[in-house]
Amino acid sequence: MRQITVTEHLILHQKKSPAATGMFTGLLHDLILAAKLITRNVSSAGLLDVLGGTGEINVQGEAVQKLDDFANRVLIHRMERSGALCMMASEEIADIIPVPSRFTRGDYVLIFDPLDGSSNIDVNINTGTIFSILRRRTPASQDPSIDDALQAGMHQVAAGYILYGPSTMLVYTTGQGVHGFTLDPSVGEFLLSHPNMQIPEQGKIYSVNEGNYLHWDNTTQNIVNYFKSKDNAIGSPYSMRYVGSLVADFHRTLLYGGIFMYPMDHRSPEKPRGKLRLLCEASPLSFVAEQAGGAATDGLKRILEIEPTSLHERVPLFIGSRNDVEVVNKFYAGAM
Numbered sequence: 001m002r003q004i005t006v007t008e009h010l011i012l013h014q015k016k017s018p019a020a021t022g023m024f025t026g027l028l029h030d031l032i033l034a035a036k037l038i039t040r041n042v043s044s045a046g047l048l049d050v051l052g053g054t055g056e057i058n059v060q061g062e063a064v065q066k067l068d069d070f071a072n073r074v075l076i077h078r079m080e081r082s083g084a085l086c087m088m089a090s091e092e093i094a095d096i097i098p099v100p101s102r103f104t105r106g107d108y109v110l111i112f113d114p115l116d117g118s119s120n121i122d123v124n125i126n127t128g129t130i131f132s133i134l135r136r137r138t139p140a141s142q143d144p145s146i147d148d149a150l151q152a153g154m155h156q157v158a159a160g161y162i163l164y165g166p167s168t169m170l171v172y173t174t175g176q177g178v179h180g181f182t183l184d185p186s187v188g189e190f191l192l193s194h195p196n197m198q199i200p201e202q203g204k205i206y207s208v209n210e211g212n213y214l215h216w217d218n219t220t221q222n223i224v225n226y227f228k229s230k231d232n233a234i235g236s237p238y239s240m241r242y243v244g245s246l247v248a249d250f251h252r253t254l255l256y257g258g259i260f261m262y263p264m265d266h267r268s269p270e271k272p273r274g275k276l277r278l279l280c281e282a283s284p285l286s287f288v289a290e291q292a293g294g295a296a297t298d299g300l301k302r303i304l305e306i307e308p309t310s311l312h313e314r315v316p317l318f319i320g321s322r323n324d325v326e327v328v329n330k331f332y333a334g335a336m
């Protein structure tokens with residue numbers, strides 16, 4: 001069987017889209033190389049001295065894992081040399097990361113969560129890298145600024161993730177469908193294994209940390225109760241699955257359908273908030289979901305239309321099969 005490598009696939013798509021440039025293809029190529037380096041360490045997690053925390057607390061107030069830190073450093077080191085980027089932003093770093101002027105700067109901005117689900121590393125559960133690529137909007141003659149990162153998700157030119165699981169997978173979109181590649185470790189190449197991925201229109205799995213039930217508002221509780229009841233679209237309770245690694249939960253949702261939820265949390269009533277970050281988690285996965293025929297909302301608004309106001313802004317997220325996400329919109333609109 002003829003196997004298409006991710007590089008061949010990128011070149012093919014570059015030819016199809018006049019907007020695509022060699023610079024952009026090179027950018028994705030460098031990102032893939034960084035992913036391979038991260039894979040190597042993640043898959044040796046029990047053997048190398050890479051488990052556990054660094055003793056530091058990141059900008060999100062969470063303990064930094066050694067592998068978080070490694071993945072973050074690999075991405076910054078590789079990508080600032082790609083020649084395609086002017087700036088990056090990472091879940092692990094408080095401010096924007098302009099590409100130093102000693103390197104060639106390009107027009108693109110890369111935002112990433114270097115190792116999503118890292119609290120699961122020590123127990124050998126899937127983690128992932130999530131990425132979002134935007135085109136800068138300030139003039140190339142100026143230094144890049146935070147405005148280049150604070151763009152609604154609908155302006156992304158590419159997005160996707162690398163899932164470090166039983167096998168390593170790359171799933172990405174450039175706005176021409178969603179394509180999945182599996183890393184063949186014997187040749188070190190990502191091979192096209194899931195062309196044109198589509199989320200089933202109607203799911204039968206819900207995915208949420210239900211331990212937070214008491215911290216949700218009534219509408220959110222009613223939404224989850226709906227999925228568990230017999231009086232829903234499929235006439236029987238949905239199954240529940242929750243890994244606790246967003247990339248893994250999203251990947252299952254992409255393949256099997258259903259809905260992943262991380263709703264607004266009212267545990268501190270004066271400051272209710274979602275947990276997941278708009279720019280490095282919700283936006284890129286929402287672009288993938290929509291390109292696969294699914295949907296994503298914060299309950300009131302399509303995620304891709306939210307105008308970000310800060311780099312590490314958090315949002316409630318409901319993402320997956322179109323019909324299931326529509327149920328959420330209807331509940332919040334008071335129509336169910």
Ligand code: AHM
Pocket residue numbers: 062091113115116117118119209244245246247249262275
């Ligand atoms: P992280 O990016 O620091 O790993 O945190 C995000 C993770 C997601 O992967 C996952 O969906 C969520 O946090 C799980 O949160 P909880 O443990 O509250 O259910």
Ligand code: MG
Pocket residue numbers: 091113115116117246281
């Ligand atoms: Mg994360």
